[in-house]
Amino acid sequence: MSVIAKEGKKLSLSEKVSRLVTRLRDPEWRRYGGLLLGGKALGIGLVLLIVTVVSGLLFGHVYAQTGTPEVKAADVVNPVNTAWTLIAAFLVFGMQVGFTMLEAGFCRSRETVNVLMECVVDTCLCGLLFYAFGFAFMFSHGNGFIGYHWFFLQGAPATYEATGVAFLAVWIFQFAFADTCSTITSGAMIGRTGFVGDLLYSVAVSGFIYPIIGHWAWGPDGWLATMGSDGHFFSSLGMGFHDFAGSTVVHTIGGFIALAGAIVLGPRLGRKFKRDGGAPMLPHDLTIAVSGGLILWFGWYGFNPGSTLSAMDFEGIGRVATNTTLAACAAGLTAMFWAYMSSKKWDAGFTTNGFLAGLVAITCPCYWVSPTGAILLGGIAGVLVVLGVELLEYLRIDDPIGAVPVHGFCGIWGTLSLGLFACGKYGATGPTGADNSAALKGLFYGGGTQVLVAQIIGSAVITVATLAVAMAVMLVVNATGLLRVSEEGELYGLDLHEHGISAYPEYVISALGAPSGMTQELPLAPAKASLATTKPLSHIAS
Amino acid sequence: MTKVEAIVQPNRFEQIKDALIGLGIEGMTVSEVRGHGRQKGHTETYRGREYGIDLLPKVKLELVLEDKLVDPVIDAIIKNGATGKIGDGKIFLYKVEEAIRIRNQERGAAAL
Secondary structure, eight states: OTTGGGTTSOOOHHHHHHHHHHHHHSHHHHHHHHHHHHHHHHHHHHHHHHHHHHHHHHHHHHHHHHOSOOOOHHHHHHHHHHHHHHHHHHHHHHHHHHHHHHHHHHSOGGGHHHHHHHHHHHHHHHHHHIIIIIHHHHHSSBOSSOBOSOGGGTTOOSBOTTTOSBHHHHHHHHHHHHHHHHHHHHHTTTTTBOHHHHHHHHHHIIIIIHHHHHHHHHSTTOTTTSTTSTTSTTTTTOOOOOOSSOIIIIIIHHHHHHHHHHHHHOOOTTOOOGGGTOOOOOOSOHHHHHHHHHHHHHHHHHHTGGGGOOSSOHHHHHHHHHHHHHHHHHHHHHHHHHHHHHHSSOOHHHHHHHHHHHHHHHHTTTTTSOHHHHHHHHHHHHHHHHHHHHHHHHTTOOOTTOHIIIIIIHHHHHHHHHHHHOBSSOOBOOTTSOBOTTOOBOGGGTOTTHHHHHHHHHHHHHHHHHHHHHHHHHHHHHHTTOSBOOHHHHHHOHIIIIISSOSOTTTOTTSOOOOGGGGGGSTTHHHHHHHHHOOOOHHHHO | OEEEEEEEOGGGHHHHHHHHHHTTOOOOEEEEEEEOOTTOOEEEEETTEEEEEOSEEEEEEEEEEOHHHHHHHHHHHHHHHOOSSTTOEEEEEEEOOOOBOTTTOOBGGGGO
């Protein structure tokens, strides 16, 4: 009982525990404790009972007084659609984690911090630019080429157009898309881009190139979106350009800006290409890269199904999610088998880029194709991505993570595939459900070439315009001398040169440097002493 | 027999290796090492605070050669490893008393 004598003082946790143990050995204390616990349980039970009974009474009372409230359709539809759009927006934002991991894993350890920083800072920049004018250029009314309302989100309505989704929910959803496009770009430029150069071209990508070219296809009055209708461009075609979730708008634009960047930068120092007897530089962490790819796949469930902006089109959401999954599955397998035929190895890098290629390809047609169509067009994307990597290798373009084949080439394929695989059953999504009165029918389903022609025009226009503008931007940034780091900085590693620290300062031997206070903990520490005392035995040479 | 121990810049290693293989060298042992010479490293910053990087990464090559190959090997290392800047590394030579192949106990030049 000596412990109890200390009562009144503040006891430490261990003292309290030992006091409890002592007391539990005493039958009188045990009885007392049991009584105390029983009383408390009884009290809680009573309180719960009262809460249930009283609130039940109150609720019933109120309900009886007012009768059934009158609920308009918009009172249910708008919140439901907004909640769905926000869930999708958060999933799409999660793709940033996937991109960061994918790019970090596929790069060399010496440029990992640089990759992390580029992905984070691209996101921050993109948010502010999209608030200031990106969203205005892309999604507001204006002319066919650019929107010019809602700068700094001023003068905006409560809900966006006819979607019934809160305006700012649409903003954050579309911001996440813009951020995706901006991050794709950095993937092909890893390992040699100066940080300031990265900031400069990122401003151009998120603030101007993506929003303005995106307006053509996704703006309320974009000239490719309205193409084929009366009084607009090419009205005799009778068909507009369709890109459900952005194979072209997000992925082809991102991929071709990346291509321009990789061309203007040139390869990393020491990168030898296949036909010069070389091979790609090895990735430094495939665990991170493949996990990042899978996180991207998960995020795609916001990217594609969320693009309905409508939970009311519940059949559409289910179909899009399933098509997205099946295309990725097929593409992962075809990429793996295609790569196996030439290398006789089951390649993790190609398989990961394969399912990503399938996801990119299904992004445009996901609403209008059948599950079987999704498998076929995804499977083709898996082969295309391997061929695309070979093509870049042949052209001596250094794309460390494969951003150009995955997003650029398969974005084009996905967009065109709608013209082939649209199954003729589905038309347009809408805030209260699908409107299938004007269903899209592709070539393989007997719909003729109308959809295909519209897709070819849209894809070609956007691809060429993006490449031209992006080349100009990259050349201008390059002319300032800020796009590519110095040779010394590149050999030293971008992490230390630009950011002052390597990603693994403690435990990877080939990482440069460690904080000096830590060197004693490193297994290499004794080497310092022995190196210092080593003297060249010059007499042996003479 | 002589042991050549060369400490070189990591980004020069591939070129040196190719040159040595071109000379007909059959075996080499390579390790990633860290160290410093007269320069004693330099400083970087993390969260705004400076810290020292006093041990820089290098690649250490070890080759045991018949004496007639020593000079061509040294020439090849210097030719392919020199950038003219601080940190290009050093070459050390040691006399080797005996070499024994563990598999069949061959000795001397036959074991190399």
